[in-house]
Amino acid sequence: MLKKIAALLLVPVLLAGCSAAGDVETLLRAPQLSGESAALQKALNNYLGGSATLKYPASGDFLSPFAFGDWDGDGTDEAAVLYTTDTTSSNVWLAVLEPTGESSWRVSRVVEGLTSEVQSFSAAHLRDTSSQQLLAGYVSPQGDQYLVVYQYDGDTLSTVISKSYTDMIVADFTGKGDTQDLVLALPPDTELGGVTLQLLTANDGEFRSTQTLNLGEGVYSSCAALHAGTGSDDGMYLVMDAWTGTSSLVSDIILYDEATGFLQPYRPSGMSDIQRSTLRYHRELLSRDLDDNGTVDIPVEIDDGGTLQTPMDKRLSFLLWKDYTSMAGGNSKFGVYDSEYNIFMELPESMHGNILIRSNQSGTGWLICNAEGTTVYCEMRVVDPADNAATGVGNYLRIANIGSQQLQARVVTSYYGLSLDFISQNTVLLGSN
Numbered sequence: 001m002l003k004k005i006a007a008l009l010l011v012p013v014l015l016a017g018c019s020a021a022g023d024v025e026t027l028l029r030a031p032q033l034s035g036e037s038a039a040l041q042k043a044l045n046n047y048l049g050g051s052a053t054l055k056y057p058a059s060g061d062f063l064s065p066f067a068f069g070d071w072d073g074d075g076t077d078e079a080a081v082l083y084t085t086d087t088t089s090s091n092v093w094l095a096v097l098e099p100t101g102e103s104s105w106r107v108s109r110v111v112e113g114l115t116s117e118v119q120s121f122s123a124a125h126l127r128d129t130s131s132q133q134l135l136a137g138y139v140s141p142q143g144d145q146y147l148v149v150y151q152y153d154g155d156t157l158s159t160v161i162s163k164s165y166t167d168m169i170v171a172d173f174t175g176k177g178d179t180q181d182l183v184l185a186l187p188p189d190t191e192l193g194g195v196t197l198q199l200l201t202a203n204d205g206e207f208r209s210t211q212t213l214n215l216g217e218g219v220y221s222s223c224a225a226l227h228a229g230t231g232s233d234d235g236m237y238l239v240m241d242a243w244t245g246t247s248s249l250v251s252d253i254i255l256y257d258e259a260t261g262f263l264q265p266y267r268p269s270g271m272s273d274i275q276r277s278t279l280r281y282h283r284e285l286l287s288r289d290l291d292d293n294g295t296v297d298i299p300v301e302i303d304d305g306g307t308l309q310t311p312m313d314k315r316l317s318f319l320l321w322k323d324y325t326s327m328a329g330g331n332s333k334f335g336v337y338d339s340e341y342n343i344f345m346e347l348p349e350s351m352h353g354n355i356l357i358r359s360n361q362s363g364t365g366w367l368i369c370n371a372e373g374t375t376v377y378c379e380m381r382v383v384d385p386a387d388n389a390a391t392g393v394g395n396y397l398r399i400a401n402i403g404s405q406q407l408q409a410r411v412v413t414s415y416y417g418l419s420l421d422f423i424s425q426n427t428v429l430l431g432s433n
Helices: 018-028 035-048 420-425
Strands: 066-069 078-084 093-101 104-112 117-124 133-139 145-152 157-164 167-171 181-186 195-203 206-215 222-230 236-243 249-257 262-265 298-302 316-322 332-338 343-346 355-359 365-370 376-383 397-402 405-411 427-429
Touching: 035 066, 035 078, 035 093, 035 104, 066 117, 104 145, 104 157, 117 167, 133 167, 157 181, 157 206, 167 222, 167 236, 181 222, 195 236, 195 262, 206 249, 206 262, 397 420, 397 427, 405 420, 405 427, 420 427
Parallel strands: none
Antiparallel strands: 066 078, 078 093, 093 104, 117 133, 133 145, 145 157, 167 181, 181 195, 195 206, 222 236, 236 249, 249 262, 298 316, 316 332, 332 343, 343 427, 355 365, 365 376, 376 405, 397 405
16 A cells, blocks of 8 residues: 655755856855854865865755764764865865864865765765765756765765766655655656656665656656655655656656555546646746645646736736645645746635736736626736835735835735735745745
């Protein structure tokens, strides 16, 4: 029997582009280090006999060159530092340092990374409950990505796994409770495409690959993102967003089968074609935990949500977000998506198929009306708060900041369930998780 869906242990690790790493490094390198960070760099510089340049990862658990944790399981936290030097290769190096006293450190081991940029940097209990393994994602100038899992035992710093990959996620998929599992999406290796997922988990004290699962051959071109969440029976499930070409996205759902010890595709009741049921054409519409309840919601573009008048039909779409975590098909949330600002605004289900949306008079947003367009229920707009003309007439509430602009809302005619409080709590900027 499928063990659907264990408590979510780690937020999915999604990888940003090479330029993000450079931007972060530029922003964060300037401030002077202090305290433990300064002591770590001093110990590293003494060890190298020169000055190390710190490297900032773009994503992961650690958004700093410095990471702290009990890597070897001895009960005392060690440190890890990402850096480059002028005297060695251009690749990133990883150093593990042991504490030698109050604010004092010594370099224990160093190892050369695979490329000059660090895409992600994280730690997880992959092998046992006491030690932590370091996961470093590297990216080449050509955009190829490589994941290395490092194991430090107090004496040596060894490579457990080194793999080419496109995405990864860490969570307790196998339900062990005391260790975490790693799932990698591997680059396509056949002309037919598809996505290969690799499950790596702890067995008899060793962390190793236990399964590869091929999905969507002839349909998927590559993996767009991986997500993990909990379902109605408190089990863990994995959602994979995949490209079906250059512009369309679909999703697949994978569960761990406790009886066989393998991941396998899951098809919710009544869903015969998961690709058709989850198809969307906006590249930004990745699955996510939309309402922060621990489940992964999958967005679907629908054509029966209502009427979109020109020019709003070029910018807006009606969406349903579904979590598919129960045999009845899970929960769904209806609303409208603004592709220009990557915003989803949830609407009462009673509006589904019964509304018309048109541009507001100033062209800064849209009006949600009854199906005939004769009654305006609310207005949504994006304006510069410093612009006096944007103050307008009416009681506008700031919903969110979008760069230097504000997303604002006002209720024009009362509609049951559509209050300013509801709009504020259920409007999501999809660019942030």
